[in-house]
Amino acid sequence: MRATALMIQRMTLDVLFPASADEAATLYGDGEGITVFAGGTIILPEIAAGRLVPERALMLHKSGLDEIRTDGDRVLIGAMVTVAALAEGDDPFLAGAASQVADGEIRRNATVGGNICSPPGDDAQRGDLGGALIALGARVRSTGAGGERTEPVEDFLAGDRAGRLVLELEYDGFERRTGAHSLRRRHAHSYAIAGAVACSRADGSDLRVAVTGVGPTAVRCRSVEQSRDPADVLKDVQPVDDAVATAAYRTAVLPTVVREALDHLEHA
Amino acid sequence: MNLIVNGSEVEIVSPPLTPLLHVLRDELDITGPKAGCQQGGCGTCTVLIDGEPRRSCLTAVAAVDGASITTIEGVGQAEELSAVQAAFYKHYAAQCGFCTPGMVLAATALIERKGGPVERDEVLEALGGHYCRCTGYVKIIDAVMAASRGEVDSVDDLPVPEPGQPEVLPKGSPA
Ligand SMILES: Cc1cc2nc3c(=O)[nH]c(=O)nc-3n(C[C@H](O)[C@H](O)[C@H](O)COP(=O)(O)OP(=O)(O)OC[C@H]3O[C@@H](n4cnc5c(N)ncnc54)[C@H](O)[C@@H]3O)c2cc1C
Ligand code: FES
Ligand code: FES
Numbered sequence: 001m002r003a004t005a006l007m008i009q010r011m012t013l014d015v016l017f018p019a020s021a022d023e024a025a026t027l028y029g030d031g032e033g034i035t036v037f038a039g040g041t042i043i044l045p046e047i048a049a050g051r052l053v054p055e056r057a058l059m060l061h062k063s064g065l066d067e068i069r070t071d072g073d074r075v076l077i078g079a080m081v082t083v084a085a086l087a088e089g090d091d092p093f094l095a096g097a098a099s100q101v102a103d104g105e106i107r108r109n110a111t112v113g114g115n116i117c118s119p120p121g122d123d124a125q126r127g128d129l130g131g132a133l134i135a136l137g138a139r140v141r142s143t144g145a146g147g148e149r150t151e152p153v154e155d156f157l158a159g160d161r162a163g164r165l166v167l168e169l170e171y172d173g174f175e176r177r178t179g180a181h182s183l184r185r186r187h188a189h190s191y192a193i194a195g196a197v198a199c200s201r202a203d204g205s206d207l208r209v210a211v212t213g214v215g216p217t218a219v220r221c222r223s224v225e226q227s228r229d230p231a232d233v234l235k236d237v238q239p240v241d242d243a244v245a246t247a248a249y250r251t252a253v254l255p256t257v258v259r260e261a262l263d264h265l266e267h268a
Numbered sequence: 269m270n271l272i273v274n275g276s277e278v279e280i281v282s283p284p285l286t287p288l289l290h291v292l293r294d295e296l297d298i299t300g301p302k303a304g305c306q307q308g309g310c311g312t313c314t315v316l317i318d319g320e321p322r323r324s325c326l327t328a329v330a331a332v333d334g335a336s337i338t339t340i341e342g343v344g345q346a347e348e349l350s351a352v353q354a355a356f357y358k359h360y361a362a363q364c365g366f367c368t369p370g371m372v373l374a375a376t377a378l379i380e381r382k383g384g385p386v387e388r389d390e391v392l393e394a395l396g397g398h399y400c401r402c403t404g405y406v407k408i409i410d411a412v413m414a415a416s417r418g419e420v421d422s423v424d425d426l427p428v429p430e431p432g433q434p435e436v437l438p439k440g441s442p443a
Pocket of ligand 1: 113166
């Protein structure tokens with residue numbers, strides 16, 4: 001055994017393998033001193049390079065959170081459902097969003113829970129699925145200090161996500177019109193420069209719009225939902241600079257990206 | 269923990285959060301999977317996990333306890349190349365060879381899944397996460413498509429140099 005393995009052995013004291021969602025919630029407690037390990041696509045390189053030294057790691061792969069179920073009209077997606085499973089799933093809108101994440105090999109590891117919990121990276125924004133989930137009106141069931149709660153994805157993303165263990169996502173399955181557009185380089189590793197997604201009921205009412213890739217998390221765009229004017233997106237978000245694009249560029253293109261998504265929905 | 273690596277069952281003593289890449293290279297001395305970027309960005313560490321290509325640098329060994337792993341060592345032998353390997357040879361799809369293990373495994377899984385000729389776009393999708401700093405990709409794409417059409421069955425299709433003779437370059441060689 002060489003250096004890397006020895007280093008990891010020394011570093012991580014305790015790795016926990018809950019065998020059910022309840023056990024995961026109990027072991028997680030209030031989240032103090034515990035690091036959640038899902039697919040590992042973000043966190044494993046951090047641990048292997050010694051940049052992150054988890055005191056205790058909670059590995060979720062045996063916790064039974066990897067199912068997509070339906071309960072009446074509701075669709076429930078376990079936190080450990082892989083992005084690959086979503087990309088091959090029954091919902092074409094979610095499948096479309098999922099198949100834009102990274103590449104097929106990474107999607108087989110990457111989970112939906114990890115996607116909405118991932119902190120923004122140093123060179124790119126992450127968490128591309130957040131936008132599609134907001135547009136669907138999805139809710140997050142999480143546990144942590146103060147116990148379990150269920151809240152809209154946009155509130156979860158806007159709040160303090162540290163200290164929450166995500167168990168499941170859910171949304172109401174009804175007939176929708178959807179639209180999506182994203183601006184990206186054609187390369188598996190290139191995160192979106194800017195993306196917009198929109199959903200409404202079949203008759204066009206209840207429009208929900210979200211953008212991703214332009215700031216630390218996906219954001220719901222209430223101004224656009226009300227006015228249906230793509231230019232209003234700049235009232236909802238303030239694009240940031242990173243290695244993928246400048247804030248100025250994102251600011252310039254974002255209204256067009258939103259317009260494209262709304263046009264798709266209009267003609268869906 | 270246990271893994272079945274290239275058909276043989278092995279017991280693993282590395283700690284649970286060790287990347288599969290380091291278990292293979294450092295504990296088991298299987299060095300086909302290369303340690304490139306070690307953060308998911310290059311694809312040279314790709315192995316087949318229960319038949320599906322995944323990045324071994326992003327996979328904690330505990331998450332694949334009991335799984336069957338195929339590395340490039342399990343795909344062919346120097347004397348008996350697989351169809352994809354023979355096609356890479358014939359089409360000059362490997363230069364320094366650093367990306368080749370990941371490329372060959374991802375291509376092998378693609379062809380297996382498709383079960384017949386693959387289109388150019390399918391190759392781009394399947395290999396889109398794999399960097400090659402040498403070949404410019406064109407020859408790799410050609411090789412994968414040729415292998416999927418069954419054009420190169422084995423290394424026997426290739427010219428074999430006589431003992432003591434300089435190696436005969438296959439037709440179409442740029443050299
Ligand atoms: C080359 C490459 C390209 C990528 N491209 C994209 C892309 O285009 N779009 C995109 O959105 N992402 C991309 N990613 C990022 C990443 O793969 C995805 O966001 C993925 O879904 C993260 O999930 P995971 O299960 O691997 O997370 P992990 O690495 O396991 O965890 C990530 C973070 O979330 C926390 N966490 C995980 N699950 C939970 C949970 N259930 N409850 C609470 N906290 C949790 C962890 O503690 C950690 O902080 C890319 C990554 C790589 C390496
Ligand atoms: S070493 Fe794993 S992707 Fe580069
Ligand atoms: S042959 Fe050198 S990196 Fe591909």
